[in-house]
Each structure stands twice: as structure tokens, then as C-alpha cells.
Amino acid sequence: MYAEGTAVSSALARLFGSANGGEALPLSGIRERASKELSQFARIVRADLAPLGIAIPPAISFVSCKQCALTLENEHPQRDAILSWLEGNDRIAKYFKEVEILFEVVRATEHAGELFPEENCFHIGLTSAGPIAYFDSHRCD
Incomplete structure (x- = not known):
């Protein structure tokens, strides 16, 4: 549990830098950062997949749950090639997790006290x- 908390703190520190005078970062700043990181994630994925001949459209949908690792959710025509690229791709998994953390902070702030x-x-x-980024149910296979 400690290692996960440390990883989250480390990811947030990397994304936001150190706090200025102990002031809280406004939600609008977190939302803006989440949007920028989501766009950067999309650019990285597109750049990595282009040499493999994989383009968008059709859409590519990634999902990550507590019960299962980062995977491809949709039935893309090049699903096997995308899964091969994704397997063991720690850089993409880490970047996905950083984007997730930002959106989780936004969601938790907007819905304070609500259990998901x-x-x-x-x-x-x-x-x-x-x-696009969102939270929804998913069944790990």
C-alpha cells in the first residue's frame, strides 16, 4: 500500500511540480493539466502505432481496472498488433496511469464524498x- 501511495505522490509531483507557498491548486488547473496529458498520451500512442501501419480511424479504446491490467477494450481490426505493442510497454502503461490519476483527482473533487x-x-x-477519457464499468476477461 505504501509503494502505491508513493507512486501516486511521485506522479502528481512530476505533473504539477512543487506547491507554491502551500496554496491549493484550483480544480480548473487540474482539469487543464488532465486535458493536456490526455492529448499528449494520444500523440505518443499515434506516433508509436504509425510505424506499425495502425491509424485512427477506426477508434482505439484502452481500459484499465483494479482487477486487470491496461488492455484494448474494443474489437479493432488490428487488435492483435495493438495488443502485441501494448504488452510489456511500461512507458505507455505508466503514462496511462498518470492520466488516470489526474482524471481521478478531478472526479473525486467534483463528487466529494461519493463512493464509486x-x-x-x-x-x-x-x-x-x-x-476522450471517462470512467465506466468493464468486465475483465
């Missing part, structure tokens, strides 16, 4: 219109 179902997972969809 365990089956809620974090999703990132890469579409021709741009990336």
Missing part, C-alpha cells in the same frame, strides 16, 4: 475527433 463502484474502470478512447 469497484467495477468502474478508466477508459481512454482515441478517435478521429480527438481523445
Whole structure:
């Protein structure tokens, strides 16, 4: 448990830098940072997949849950190639987790005191219109 908390603190420190005079970062700042990191994640994935001949569209949908590792959610025509690229790709998994943490902070702040179902997972969809991030249920297979 300690290592996970340390990893979260470390990720937030990397994303936000050190606090200025102990002032709290406004929610709008966290939202803006989450959006920027989501866009950067999309750019990195597109750049990595382009040499493999994988383009968007069709959309690519990633999901990560407490019960299962980062994986591809949708039935993409090049699913096997994307899963091969994703397998053991610690850089992408780490970046996905950093984006997830930011969106988790936003969600927790917007819905303070609300408990979320365990089956809620974090999703990132890469579409021709741009990336989207959301929480929704998912069943790990």
C-alpha cells in the first residue's frame, strides 16, 4: 500500500511540480493539466502505432481496472498488433496511469464524498475527433 501511495505522490509531483507557498491548486488547473496529458498520451500512442501501419480511424479504446491490467477494450481490426505493442510497454502503461490519476483527482473533487463502484474502470478512447477519457464499468476477461 505504501509503494502505491508513493507512486501516486511521485506522479502528481512530476505533473504539477512543487506547491507554491502551500496554496491549493484550483480544480480548473487540474482539469487543464488532465486535458493536456490526455492529448499528449494520444500523440505518443499515434506516433508509436504509425510505424506499425495502425491509424485512427477506426477508434482505439484502452481500459484499465483494479482487477486487470491496461488492455484494448474494443474489437479493432488490428487488435492483435495493438495488443502485441501494448504488452510489456511500461512507458505507455505508466503514462496511462498518470492520466488516470489526474482524471481521478478531478472526479473525486467534483463528487466529494461519493463512493464509486469497484467495477468502474478508466477508459481512454482515441478517435478521429480527438481523445476522450471517462470512467465506466468493464468486465475483465
